[in-house]
Amino acid sequence: MNAIIANHLFKSFEKGKIKALEDISFEVKQAELFGLIGPDGAGKTTLFRILATLLLAESGDSSVDGLDVKKDYKAIRKRVGYMPGKFSLYQDLSVEENLNFFAHVFGTTIEQNYHLIKDIYQQLEPFKTRKAGKLSGGMKQKLALCCALIHEPSVLFLDEPTTGVDPVSRKEFWEMLKYLKSEGITILVSTPYMDEASLCDRVALMQKGKILDIDTPVGIIEKYPKKIWSIHASNMYALLQVARAFPNTHTCFGFGESHHLTLNHDAEDYDAFCQYVQEHYKEPFQIQEITATIEDCFMALS
Amino acid sequence: MENKEIVIQAQGLTKRFGDFIATNAITFEVYKGEIFGFLGANGAGKTTAMKILIGISKPSGGEAKVAGFDVYSETEDIKKNIGYMSQKFSLYEDLTIRENIRFFGGIYGLDRKTIKEKTDVLLKTLGFEAEADKLVSSLPLGWRQKLSFSIAILHNPKIVFLDEPTGGVDPVTRRQFWDLIYEASNRGVTIFVTTHYMDEAEYCNRVSIMVDGKIEALDTPQNLKKQFHADSMDEVFHQLARKAKRSE
Amino acid sequence: MKLFLAFITKEFKHILRDTRTLIILFGMPIVQIILFGFALTNEVKDSRIGILDYSKDEASQHIIHELDASRYFDIEANFSNPQQIDQAFKEGKIRLAVVFPANFRHSLFQQNTASIQLIADASDPNTATTVVNYASSILKSYQDEVLGEQTLPYTIQPEIRMLYNPQLKGAYNFVPGVMAMILLLISAMMTSIAIVREKELGTMEVLLVSPVPPILVIVTKAIPYVLLSFINVSTILILSVNLLDVPIQGSLLLLLGESMLFIFAALALGLFISTITNSQQVAMLASLMVLLLPTLIFSGFMFPIENMPKPMQFISNLIPSKWYFFIVRDVMIKGLGFKCVLKESLILVAMTIGFVLIALKNYKTRLE
Numbered sequence: 025m026n027a028i029i030a031n032h033l034f035k036s037f038e039k040g041k042i043k044a045l046e047d048i049s050f051e052v053k054q055a056e057l058f059g060l061i062g063p064d065g066a067g068k069t070t071l072f073r074i075l076a077t078l079l080l081a082e083s084g085d086s087s088v089d090g091l092d093v094k095k096d097y098k099a100i101r102k103r104v105g106y107m108p109g110k111f112s113l114y115q116d117l118s119v120e121e122n123l124n125f126f127a128h129v130f131g132t133t134i135e136q137n138y139h140l141i142k143d144i145y146q147q148l149e150p151f152k153t154r155k156a157g158k159l160s161g162g163m164k165q166k167l168a169l170c171c172a173l174i175h176e177p178s179v180l181f182l183d184e185p186t187t188g189v190d191p192v193s194r195k196e197f198w199e200m201l202k203y204l205k206s207e208g209i210t211i212l213v214s215t216p217y218m219d220e221a222s223l224c225d226r227v228a229l230m231q232k233g234k235i236l237d238i239d240t241p242v243g244i245i246e247k248y249p250k251k252i253w254s255i256h257a258s259n260m261y262a263l264l265q266v267a268r269a270f271p272n273t274h275t276c277f278g279f280g281e282s283h284h285l286t287l288n289h290d291a292e293d294y295d296a297f298c299q300y301v302q303e304h305y306k307e308p309f310q311i312q313e314i315t316a317t318i319e320d321c322f323m324a325l326s
Numbered sequence: 327m328e329n330k331e332i333v334i335q336a337q338g339l340t341k342r343f344g345d346f347i348a349t350n351a352i353t354f355e356v357y358k359g360e361i362f363g364f365l366g367a368n369g370a371g372k373t374t375a376m377k378i379l380i381g382i383s384k385p386s387g388g389e390a391k392v393a394g395f396d397v398y399s400e401t402e403d404i405k406k407n408i409g410y411m412s413q414k415f416s417l418y419e420d421l422t423i424r425e426n427i428r429f430f431g432g433i434y435g436l437d438r439k440t441i442k443e444k445t446d447v448l449l450k451t452l453g454f455e456a457e458a459d460k461l462v463s464s465l466p467l468g469w470r471q472k473l474s475f476s477i478a479i480l481h482n483p484k485i486v487f488l489d490e491p492t493g494g495v496d497p498v499t500r501r502q503f504w505d506l507i508y509e510a511s512n513r514g515v516t517i518f519v520t521t522h523y524m525d526e527a528e529y530c531n532r533v534s535i536m537v538d539g540k541i542e543a544l545d546t547p548q549n550l551k552k553q554f555h556a557d558s559m560d561e562v563f564h565q566l567a568r569k570a571k572r573s574e
Numbered sequence: 575m576k577l578f579l580a581f582i583t584k585e586f587k588h589i590l591r592d593t594r595t596l597i598i599l600f601g602m603p604i605v606q607i608i609l610f611g612f613a614l615t616n617e618v619k620d621s622r623i624g625i626l627d628y629s630k631d632e633a634s635q636h637i638i639h640e641l642d643a644s645r646y647f648d649i650e651a652n653f654s655n656p657q658q659i660d661q662a663f664k665e666g667k668i669r670l671a672v673v674f675p676a677n678f679r680h681s682l683f684q685q686n687t688a689s690i691q692l693i694a695d696a697s698d699p700n701t702a703t704t705v706v707n708y709a710s711s712i713l714k715s716y717q718d719e720v721l722g723e724q725t726l727p728y729t730i731q732p733e734i735r736m737l738y739n740p741q742l743k744g745a746y747n748f749v750p751g752v753m754a755m756i757l758l759l760i761s762a763m764m765t766s767i768a769i770v771r772e773k774e775l776g777t778m779e780v781l782l783v784s785p786v787p788p789i790l791v792i793v794t795k796a797i798p799y800v801l802l803s804f805i806n807v808s809t810i811l812i813l814s815v816n817l818l819d820v821p822i823q824g825s826l827l828l829l830l831g832e833s834m835l836f837i838f839a840a841l842a843l844g845l846f847i848s849t850i851t852n853s854q855q856v857a858m859l860a861s862l863m864v865l866l867l868p869t870l871i872f873s874g875f876m877f878p879i880e881n882m883p884k885p886m887q888f889i890s891n892l893i894p895s896k897w898y899f900f901i902v903r904d905v906m907i908k909g910l911g912f913k914c915v916l917k918e919s920l921i922l923v924a925m926t927i928g929f930v931l932i933a934l935k936n937y938k939t940r941l942e
Contacts, residue, residue: 280528
């Protein structure tokens with residue numbers, strides 16, 4: 025059975041002026057780690073709110089754990105864990121008080137589901153009496169995850185849990201998600217960071233309220249239609265200018281240390297490109313064929 | 327980077343808050359036209375250091391010169407010679423694009439005619455001509471960031487400070503944003519970026535990584551990766567930041 | 575029940591840990607009472623006066639002594655000619671001058687008529703009137719004393735009687751006003767801010783997506799403020815009885831009961847405000863504009879409603895604090911019973927029910 029089903033969801037705001045979701049359909053299997061990848065304004069939060077029974081879609085239907093989000097919203101609320109994007113806990117309550125409070129909210133205790141949050145809680149334990157407002161970004165998100173897990177939900181909704189969190193904590197956070205998945209929890213997680221896509225079982229690439237593609241991260245990369253090269257030289261800006269000036273350049277985007285290049289006729293244009301750069305850039309440069317990243321795919325699709 | 331003209335020089339720069347040493351004797355140089363990444367986890371002290379460099383906070387010890395001006399005594403001159411763009415605040419959402427440009431131009435003492443010329447050029451470069459009289463609040467995030475960067479360099483500053491510039495922007499817009507930065511750097515504007523997004527770090531010519539108030543590493547992304555036997559800046563950062571004791 | 579307690583405990587922690595707000599919450603009534611009771615009072619104490627005594631006889635000396643002995647006056651100067659009086663007024667040294675004519679005692683006892691001139695600085699007419707009234711009453715009591723046994727009816731000044739507030743104490747008006755204001759602020763504004771804060775934090779979203787009935791979240795938010803408001807009512811009453819000498823004429827129980835009613839009305843208003851606002855700032859502004867200003871203007875404790883134009887008078891009827899102000903004044907100051915404030919109480923009940931209904935209608939189990 026699919027844990028989450030979204031069927032042709034539409035939603036707009038301000039009397040239709042802002043189209044937040046346009047025809048969103050996808051399914052998430054039981055115990056799957058499913059990522060919604062997309063920039064701000066893609067509609068991720070709206071989608072979460074509809075699935076978490078906080079908003080009603082204008083049309084289309086959806087279900088969570090086999091329950092209809094509109095009709096059975098009360099039943100759904102008992103079995104999902106939800107961590108909204110701007111969720112920041114009660115700043116003036118301590119770590120323990122926050123946890124205890126949310127345990128009460130779901131009619132349980134910390135002890136009852138300790139096995140689920142054990143790993144995370146042990147990291148938080150030294151700061152048990154610290155106010156949530158005084159925790160670092162990473163710690164806050166871990167605590168928030170704990171709070172969302174306290175009632176052993178069958179489905180977990182995490183809206184941008186790693187935004188604004190430093191890389192170390194981000195990595196740890198994803199490790200926790202992997203563990204929770206192994207415990208049989210279905211996880212729907214959103215992120216604006218393309219590099220986090222590879223950590224999901226399957227992803228939906230979203231932009232401006234639409235889904236661009238749904239597949240496994242590997243599947244998405246394999247579908248990338250073109251050959252792609254990375255180019256590098258000492259003056260990256262000049263190289264970018266030259267590469268873009270080449271008539272048969274399809275795209276050339278900065279990727280930090282190197283630029284990613286695609287050519288109109290792929291390998292056919294390769295030699296001409298190298299020659300063109302040699303002529304115009306004059307200094308040595310490196311070029312090598314690479315596999316596309318999720319970000320390349322996203323740009324190709326959008 | 328042949329001309330190694332120094333535009334930011336910090337020597338043992340320190341900032342204490344009571345017993346807490348936010349910035350602990352950091353020493354570094356930033357060259358003209360360079361894109362310098364100033365990295366660190368939350369609470370590592372990068373915001374404190376940047377506040378000193380942009381002249382809004384007095385250091386407790388050490389020396390620093392920004393664009394040739396002293397951070398103790400010449401903060402007003404510093405402010406005239408730098409641009410600043412933060413993620414949190416940079417534009418007035420309830421003003422139009424044109425009004426924002428006019429306002430910020432006015433702040434930096436540009437005359438009416440210059441502002442008008444610059445506005446036209448800016449709108450054209452960014453391709454915002456049709457939206458010039460729209461409220462900033464109606465623009466997508468990525469557009470706002472491009473606009474606010476363009477405004478930050480409107481008065482031809484020597485250095486631009488970018489505080490976590492591109493969180494949450496779509497990949498295409500993000501590249502356009504970095505194109506703008508590359509272009510400015512190519513014209514000799516020094517770019518000082520604070521961020522904790524490591525993929526952003528890869529765009530920088532050189533990066534420094536702060537851990538617990540100290541600079542633990544400073545080099546080109548390439549050399550750092552070699553030094554730490556890492557594939558990405560993410561890994562470099564991991565190795566360094568794992569030792570961190572303090573957080574926010 | 576455990577859930578209920580968990581929520582209440584959490585709310586109290588929020589309130590108690592926010593020391594700054596807590597100080598304001600408890601400090602405000604105290605400061606207000608003291609401010610309104612003393613600084614802004616109509617009552618005049620220790621006014622400096624000057625004496626010009628042409629007669630210097632037994633009678634004038636006696637009156638001067640009485641004036642000096644009264645707590646309303648301090649004799650600042652003894653003049654020997656009218657020019658000095660002028661000078662003293664110009665320099666602002668005195669508020670009142672008392673001039674005794676020559677042969678004052680003789681005139682009074684022999685001709686049964688004597689005049690005393692009271693000259694007051696009327697640049698502040700209110701104070702001037704009060705001061706003159708006080709002085710007159712002292713003169714009158716002197717008359718009563720000397721002429722008491724005699725049958726000659728004789729008055730120097732017209733008799734003035736101040737109903738309910740014989741000493742013209744300003745505090746009599748301010749205590750009910752401050753009570754209305756404080757209760758409204760704490761119950762309505764603080765509750766609405768507290769609820770909206772959860773919306774801002776995103777915790778409201780989490781609580782909505784939980785089995786907790788939303789109404790519980792709201793009700794438990796209000797309860798601590800009921801208690802806080804009640805403590806404040808008590809503080810104000812204790813302060814006004816002991817510090818401002820404003821006694822509670824009517825039934826204390828009735829007064830407290832009516833205060834509870836008003837607290838509920840205010841909470842319902844706060845609830846209503848929280849359902850239509852999404853940021854603390856807006857909630858605060860709305861509370862101030864919708865609650866505080868009208869309370870100040872329309873409840874009648876600063877500006878008499880009878881003097882307002884008809885439309886304003888009509889608007890004043892919509893302000894809950896006006897009715898509460900009347901109730902407190904009637905019960906506390908005039909000592910009237912429940913029957914006399916029945917109408918006002920019923921209006922408050924109706925308003926409370928109205929606000930709760932609107933709030934419930936606006937309250938959503940979802941986000942929009």
